[in-house]
Amino acid sequence: MRFVALAVIIFSVPIFFVLLQQNARYRRYLYFAVGFLPFVISAWNLDGAIISWATWPGQIAFPFTAIFIAYIGAAALSIVFSNNPQASFFYAWQLGTVMLVFWASANICMTADGPKMIIAGLICGITLQAGFSINQKLSGVVQASGTMGHQNLLGVATHFALYPSLALLMATKKAKLPVLGVIAGLIVVAFGASRATIGLAGIGVMLLIFLSMVRKPSARKTKVAVIGLVILAAATPVAISSLQQRFAINSTEGSNEERQAFERAAKMIWSDHPMGIGANQYVVIANTEGYSQRAGVIWNQGSRSAPVHNSYLLVAAETGFIGLFCFILLIFVPIIAALKFAWANRGDPRGDLAVGIGVTLTVFALHSFYEWVMLTWVIQYLLAIAIGMLAGLMMQRKAMKRAAVIAKRKKQQETGGNGVPALVKST
Template identity: 45%
Template sequence: MKWIALLAVLALLPVAIGWLRANPRKLPQVMFALGVLQFVAGLLHMYVAPISWAYWPGFNKGLEVSIVDAIAIALIASAPAGVRIAHLRWPIVLYMLCVLLSATQTDVPLPTLFYAWQLGRVILLVTAVAIACRDPRVPTALIRGLIVGLAFQAVMSIVDRAQGALQAAGTFGHQNTLGMITHFVVFPSLAVLLATKKEKWMWLGPVAGAIIAILAASRATLGLAGAGVVLLLFLSLVRRPTARKRGVAAMGIIGLAIAAPLAMTTLSERFKEIPLGGYDERAAFERAAWAMVHDHPFGVGSNHYVIVANTKGYSNRAGVIPTFGSRSAHVHNAYLLNAAETGYIGLVAFVLMLVWPIVAALRCAWRFRRDPRGELLLGLATALIVVALHSKYEWIFVTTGLEYFYAIAVGLIAAIAQQMGYWAPKRRKQPVRRRDADDASEADGDAPVAVPAGA
């Protein structure tokens, strides 16, 4: 059946490409749907795995192809050849090469290739979003789709809570996954509100994110969400203060003050059920991971942490309790997980992949301070900063769902910075020829001046 589904998707690709070429005005609607799909594709099982290792204990269990990949291919192929430009992909390529290199450190390289394939799909989505969002109508449409998807997850979180769940997870299976996803939507939508009055309903993004964060009862999600709001408001006011921004900042502070007691209530309900004891599972995981890094500075192979921790005795020596839930879990730190699996070189590449888009977004926003599109860049940069901090406490960034959201954020940064001229070649100044300078000096008595080339 999976092969039939895959062949059907491939057969429909030429039709989708032709339709997009013939209907460029529909691009905002397509990107809106792409935003919503990030929240429902897994629920509706809109992917196939030509190669599947369902019982592999790593975070990636097969060679998957999803409807999101098909849309990305259609978006790239339908664009005119002259505009198929996408920046900010090289750090992902570098990280993918480090992942591939780590396959040489294991006797079972195929699961490592599963993750490298996933990173290739991330590059594909970055490219598609960067190309499509060069159309100025598209970024806001994409963010609207993300907001609608997040609102759906907020409703599902309320349903979870009503059914007795102590930590609501929506349809993502785990509250920490959904909590990290909220960062990719809350901060860009808040940034759009800071930039314009025309998109008032984008308040739905921060409101839905607040509902999810409170019902998820995750300390990292709650704390980092509040810190991210403060950071975004600070950056925006420093970049270009306005009365509107001061008003939004005041409303944001009021919202945080209202949300704080609700958050404390859900956290107290969560932790009163946890028995007191001396076992610190997070610390035990980290001891196992550090021992792995010490013994294998080039990594043990991406997507291999759990199996190496168990078969080589690292979990046992670190004191991880011998239960299925604990022995099948990854170290709760994406940086330490990458260090253990891909070595120090892979860790550097992973950090660069997170940091480089942030640097580009902030530099572009500050270079063009009067351009309102810079506000969205600040929102995207803040989202990536918060996710980078959150990854210190969670390993889940390496999953397909989270890396798709990362790809959308990076693609948006690349597209908006391209629109604003961040990567435009600088016009060189050409000195005036000596004879022309002498003539000018004799004519008006002024010193010779440099003029731009081609002026």
């Protein structure tokens, strides 16, 4: 039945394509779905995998198309060094689907309503997760994970809704839905009781407020900044209480030692395999070749079935120096581009959204030092959406400048180049 359903979906694509071309109203719903689906696609079992290895202990994984293609190339190259080429191929294939999400987001954000509808989807997604987190917290769960299976995964996903919401809230008076996005995001952060998520969320909020005010200060931004800091201060005791409940069960010292053991294992692998062991191979190789044992990773299912809690080390171990270089470019080039776009267009409200995207990617880059979930498909889809929105804004602005130049040239041709209509000049 799975293949029948996949066939129906594939053969329905032309029909949906025609409907979307003929009716702009339907396209708005699609734009919304792009932002909403990453938060529910796993819980609602909407993944349409042709080949599914549900129990494989690994991740099945854009500016700037060239950079992303380079990262796909690095993942594909790692297949050569992999003990299980098919598992490594899965990751390269996943990056290909993420690239499609990037292209779709970029094209959507070249339209007037595109960014607003995608962010509306992100906000509704994080609000849904906040509802589940509240219910779990009231039921006695120490670290609420929503429907995403783990609090760390949900915590990273929260960044992609929280900062764009706050950026829009500061930028425009008509922003009502972003208020919900900010509140829901902070609820998820507080109830997830993840040290990295809580700390980085606070840093991200303050960084966004600072950059937005420096870029283009206004009375509204000052008001929103004050209210935002008050809400952040109000959420702090809740977050501290969640952390205290967590550490009453699990000690901080034990957690830190475990992370250090993971990192020792990853560095051993990278040292022995400079070109990587193959994408999607870390857990298997770390266990079967004794790296986890020699590094002191404790023997239980939770520890031995998880990769190193550092995305940079995980990428280096699996795809080598080339993969690590491409991964770093994929994150940091858009950060620079976002800030450059925002400061080059201080009078353009799209610059405020660019600041929000830049802060999102900055926090993502910092969080990558503490988590491996950046290589899962859910987070990479959200990453592709964020970078795609930035690319769409940049292309939209470029198209507007090009149109202005064409209009100016046309006017010069009509006036003969000196402001006098050509017909009058020739008389």
